Amino acid sequence: MFTLPQKDFRAPTTCLGPTCMQDLGSSHGEDLEGECSRKLDQKLPELRGVGDPAMISSDTSYLSSRGRMIKWFWDSAEEGYRTYHMDEYDEDKNPSGIINLGTSENKLCFDLLSWRLSQRDMQRVEPSLLQYADWRGHLFLREEVAKFLSFYCKSPVPLRPENVVVLNGGASLFSALATVLCEAGEAFLIPTPYYGAITQHVCLYGNIRLAYVYLDSEGVKVKGLILISPQNPLGDVYSPEELQEYLVFAKRHRLHVIVDEVYMLSVFEKSVGYRSVLSLERLPDPQRTHVMWATSKDFGMSGLRFGTLYTENQDVATAVASLCRYHGLSGLVQYQMAQLLRDRDWINQVYLPENHARLKAAHTYVSEELRALGIPFLSRGAGFFIWVDLRKYLPKGTFEEEMLLWRRFLDNKVLLSFGKAFECKEPGWFRFVFSDQVHRLCLGMQRVQQVLAGKSQVAEDPRPSQSQEPSDQRR
Amino acid sequence: MFTLPQKDFRAPTTCLGPTCMQDLGSSHGEDLEGECSRKLDQKLPELRGVGDPAMISSDTSYLSSRGRMIKWFWDSAEEGYRTYHMDEYDEDKNPSGIINLGTSENKLCFDLLSWRLSQRDMQRVEPSLLQYADWRGHLFLREEVAKFLSFYCKSPVPLRPENVVVLNGGASLFSALATVLCEAGEAFLIPTPYYGAITQHVCLYGNIRLAYVYLDSEGVKVKGLILISPQNPLGDVYSPEELQEYLVFAKRHRLHVIVDEVYMLSVFEKSVGYRSVLSLERLPDPQRTHVMWATSKDFGMSGLRFGTLYTENQDVATAVASLCRYHGLSGLVQYQMAQLLRDRDWINQVYLPENHARLKAAHTYVSEELRALGIPFLSRGAGFFIWVDLRKYLPKGTFEEEMLLWRRFLDNKVLLSFGKAFECKEPGWFRFVFSDQVHRLCLGMQRVQQVLAGKSQVAEDPRPSQSQEPSDQRR
Numbered sequence: 001m002f003t004l005p006q007k008d009f010r011a012p013t014t015c016l017g018p019t020c021m022q023d024l025g026s027s028h029g030e031d032l033e034g035e036c037s038r039k040l041d042q043k044l045p046e047l048r049g050v051g052d053p054a055m056i057s058s059d060t061s062y063l064s065s066r067g068r069m070i071k072w073f074w075d076s077a078e079e080g081y082r083t084y085h086m087d088e089y090d091e092d093k094n095p096s097g098i099i100n101l102g103t104s105e106n107k108l109c110f111d112l113l114s115w116r117l118s119q120r121d122m123q124r125v126e127p128s129l130l131q132y133a134d135w136r137g138h139l140f141l142r143e144e145v146a147k148f149l150s151f152y153c154k155s156p157v158p159l160r161p162e163n164v165v166v167l168n169g170g171a172s173l174f175s176a177l178a179t180v181l182c183e184a185g186e187a188f189l190i191p192t193p194y195y196g197a198i199t200q201h202v203c204l205y206g207n208i209r210l211a212y213v214y215l216d217s218e219g220v221k222v223k224g225l226i227l228i229s230p231q232n233p234l235g236d237v238y239s240p241e242e243l244q245e246y247l248v249f250a251k252r253h254r255l256h257v258i259v260d261e262v263y264m265l266s267v268f269e270k271s272v273g274y275r276s277v278l279s280l281e282r283l284p285d286p287q288r289t290h291v292m293w294a295t296s297k298d299f300g301m302s303g304l305r306f307g308t309l310y311t312e313n314q315d316v317a318t319a320v321a322s323l324c325r326y327h328g329l330s331g332l333v334q335y336q337m338a339q340l341l342r343d344r345d346w347i348n349q350v351y352l353p354e355n356h357a358r359l360k361a362a363h364t365y366v367s368e369e370l371r372a373l374g375i376p377f378l379s380r381g382a383g384f385f386i387w388v389d390l391r392k393y394l395p396k397g398t399f400e401e402e403m404l405l406w407r408r409f410l411d412n413k414v415l416l417s418f419g420k421a422f423e424c425k426e427p428g429w430f431r432f433v434f435s436d437q438v439h440r441l442c443l444g445m446q447r448v449q450q451v452l453a454g455k456s457q458v459a460e461d462p463r464p465s466q467s468q469e470p471s472d473q474r475r
Numbered sequence: 476m477f478t479l480p481q482k483d484f485r486a487p488t489t490c491l492g493p494t495c496m497q498d499l500g501s502s503h504g505e506d507l508e509g510e511c512s513r514k515l516d517q518k519l520p521e522l523r524g525v526g527d528p529a530m531i532s533s534d535t536s537y538l539s540s541r542g543r544m545i546k547w548f549w550d551s552a553e554e555g556y557r558t559y560h561m562d563e564y565d566e567d568k569n570p571s572g573i574i575n576l577g578t579s580e581n582k583l584c585f586d587l588l589s590w591r592l593s594q595r596d597m598q599r600v601e602p603s604l605l606q607y608a609d610w611r612g613h614l615f616l617r618e619e620v621a622k623f624l625s626f627y628c629k630s631p632v633p634l635r636p637e638n639v640v641v642l643n644g645g646a647s648l649f650s651a652l653a654t655v656l657c658e659a660g661e662a663f664l665i666p667t668p669y670y671g672a673i674t675q676h677v678c679l680y681g682n683i684r685l686a687y688v689y690l691d692s693e694g695v696k697v698k699g700l701i702l703i704s705p706q707n708p709l710g711d712v713y714s715p716e717e718l719q720e721y722l723v724f725a726k727r728h729r730l731h732v733i734v735d736e737v738y739m740l741s742v743f744e745k746s747v748g749y750r751s752v753l754s755l756e757r758l759p760d761p762q763r764t765h766v767m768w769a770t771s772k773d774f775g776m777s778g779l780r781f782g783t784l785y786t787e788n789q790d791v792a793t794a795v796a797s798l799c800r801y802h803g804l805s806g807l808v809q810y811q812m813a814q815l816l817r818d819r820d821w822i823n824q825v826y827l828p829e830n831h832a833r834l835k836a837a838h839t840y841v842s843e844e845l846r847a848l849g850i851p852f853l854s855r856g857a858g859f860f861i862w863v864d865l866r867k868y869l870p871k872g873t874f875e876e877e878m879l880l881w882r883r884f885l886d887n888k889v890l891l892s893f894g895k896a897f898e899c900k901e902p903g904w905f906r907f908v909f910s911d912q913v914h915r916l917c918l919g920m921q922r923v924q925q926v927l928a929g930k931s932q933v934a935e936d937p938r939p940s941q942s943q944e945p946s947d948q949r950r
Binding site: 018062063064065066067068071073074076095103105107110113114117118123125126127129130131132133168169170171175179180181183184186200201204205215223252256262286289300301302303304305306313315316318319321323325326327328329330331332333336 | 488515537538539540541542545546548549574578580582586588589592593598599601602604605606607608643644646647650654656658659661675676679680697722731762763776777778779780781787788789793794796798799800801802803804805806807808811829875878
């Protein structure tokens with residue numbers, strides 16, 4: 001463990017206003033301004049700085065101070081996701097509604113998934129599935145998860161069911177791991193830009209901070225390192241050598257490493273050469289290496305709520321399992337997941353080839369649109385998103401301009417995620433999610449182009465309510 | 476709010492050893508010795524007092540101090556539930572295995588439930604169910620919950636979907652409510668004896684204590700009151716006048732009231748006259764009254780993980796919903812629950828009459844067995860359990876003897892719950908769960924009777940490892 005300067009990963013003192021990330025958060029946004037790095041037990045006046053004072057006013061006196069902060073995270077989502085939710089695009093019913101290129105979901109394979117989940121082998125209802133079960137997950141499921149990960153992570157030795165804990169999604173797993181690994185107020189290192197919702201996941205229950213890897217001195221105890229591989233939002237993958245370097249670094253400092261491989265099977269470019277951390281011949285510090293995977297991305301089922309931990313550390317597995325009473329998933333769903341994961345034929349011969357082909361086609365479409373517009377971007381052939389460089393559209397290069405541009409997109413009915421939400425250092429980067437049907441992508445890109453060309457209705461004439469005032473969070 | 480003396484609801488300084496309650500905890504027990512009333516950030520040496528020192532030794536140095544406490548709760552379950560789990564009774568395969576009369580599950584209606592959940596209307600798989608949804612729960616489900624509760628709680632006015640938040644079970648709801656209503660270290664009042672797993676639910680994430688209602692002075696801030704109605708383990712119900720009195724008392728002290736009505740539809744004696752708090756003409760303090768219900772007991776599906784909050788307080792609903800990303804349930808299960816709850820014909824004409832008849836028959840059987848043995852008990856015709864007075868079998872009337880008697884039962888292959896696990900003040904009370912098939916009840920009661928008559932193989936000759944040493948937790 002080592003320490004980092006308190007000031008450097010304190011929350012910004014100014015509030016950037018509403019959020020634009022909806023990934024794991026969906027119906028309430030992912031406000032990522034690092035507020036969680038504040039102490040949860042702060043009192044009302046100190047909380048005011050982080051949001052709209054009106055929201056943390058006397059009518060919330062029913063809540064504890066942490067309750068108010070938790071509610072604030074929900075409320076602050078309104079401008080982005082809720083605006084979208086109230087005005088969702090529908091080809092027939094609401095063709096002028098908002099196109100969502102902000103939430104990282106794969107909407108390309110519902111036909112395949114609906115078919116698979118409707119097969120007769122999914123419909124088992126038996127008493128053992130309706131009764132209290134092992135909170136680590138039913139053994140039949142943990143066995144399937146171990147086999148599944150052994151195969152798809154290309155593990156040199158078979159992975160073991162006793163190292164598996166299943167629960168209702170990756171968000172829960174971050175929450176549980178943060179709580180059992182860290183004291184309140186300690187921190188995890190994370191390379192930025194990163195999937196910003198993790199800020200909340202480690203904070204709301206666990207009261208853990210994130211320390212961005214561009215920091216470099218001392219003050220707060222760092223307990224671990226979070227690696228997202230393939231990376232979100234960059235779509236990058238780590239080479240085995242890079243993975244090894246991170247792991248050796250972590251071991252040297254006795255840091256836990258949480259490796260989030262939730263996009264592991266969404267590498268649609270063969271040339272990318274993705275490697276799971278579980279494929280390494282030898283983990284430098286297996287007792288401090290904890291791998292997570294879920295079906296939300298790779299099987300395009302964020303609403304199904306299934307995630308899993310793989311760790312050789314039985315203390316960690318047990319402590320997480322002990323919290324699983326709060327993160328449990330239905331026995332019926334556990335049965336379905338076991339059926340799904342064991343159907344290697346369907347996964348290998350139907351689902352993965354088709355999913356990858358569709359992801360690649362959608363990626364190609366959006367990439368070519370961006371090239372046609374002369375917009376630079378980063379994308380490595382993994383994940384559901386392209387990291388787009390719109391810096392040239394910000395005259396002064398500030399985060400305020402980034403927010404204003406994001407609002408112009410939303411006002412022109414296309415929802416994106418802005419770079420600040422990923423703690424990107426440079427203003428002007430946006431995440432475009434491409435894993436959607438082409439007619440929606442096409443319309444979304446048209447709307448993006450209108451805004452960038454200054455042709456959207458509102459771009460030149462922002463209404464007063466569209467200012468970047470932090471208090472404007474209810475829109 | 477008012478304050479209670481710190482010392483009075485501190486954890487006991489001696490450890491009673493293993494636990495015997497498995498309700499919501501199932502695979503890891505419900506150790507209820509009040510350990511949660513200690514501060515979570517206590518250091519290792521202070522934790523040693525609460526369990527087996529060997530368990531909190533250097534090999535758990537990977538965990539934070541709260542992680543070690545969380546793991547300890549899991550480990551401490553071993554003697555009861557795990558002994559059972561390794562040696563479960565099965566009529567054919569393991570007739571000398573352990574009969575479980577300790578876990579409060581209804582095992583009488585799996586035939587009805589399996590049939591209902593296998594019907595075609597349950598099998599819907601559609602994209603919206605597989606995508607991120609409102610964390611409060613899909614609107615279609617919250618609408619059904621509101622109608623369901625309006626009807627079965629006999630609400631004077633229709634209950635409203637916007638006051639409903641659904642999540643994966645009652646344990647999660649206690650965890651979320653404790654966190655958003657209280658600061659760390661504050662307390663809820665609870666009348667004892669009570670369903671002791673609540674101790675963990677409010678503590679593991681939320682760091683909240685319980686203050687037993689027999690306490691009466693000052694020192695720690697009390698933030699609310701928990702009522703379990705019908706009561707667990709007493710099987711009592713509160714009259715409308717009693718409910719009103721509690722609510723008025725709470726209002727006077729500005730206390731939140733959490734009313735746990737998880738056995739609401741398991742009142743099998745018509746004469747009992749159960750009333751839901753939602754049936755009251757007017758709640759004294761509706762903004763501080765929060766009602767919970769779940770399908771685990773009333774629909775005998777503890778493994779399905781479905782629970783719901785009903786509160787008029789939108790701040791509380793929102794803050795709980797914000798935590799629901801960690802307590803979410805599958806869209807597929809949400810759909811199934813909506814189908815189930817809306818099938819009023821099946822519930823009223825098939826399920827409830829049959830369930831109540833079976834509960835009543837099982838209750839009659841165990842009651843008569845107890846009467847034949849000359850054993851006094853309390854039971855009011857609600858819930859799955861009988862509160863049995865075995866005080867005359869404890870020569871000195873100590874909790875050590877209670878634990879020893881519980882071990883004798885377990886050694887004679889019948890698992891029960893002892894009174895200390897419910898914070899009962901008098902040693903010698905046990906909870907017998909009767910909601911099981913008659914052949915298992917019959918065998919269980921025979922084994923109970925053998926122990927009480929001193930005829931069990933081990934009763935007169937406890938092995939050394941069966942002593943009540945606190946460190947003996949691995950059995």
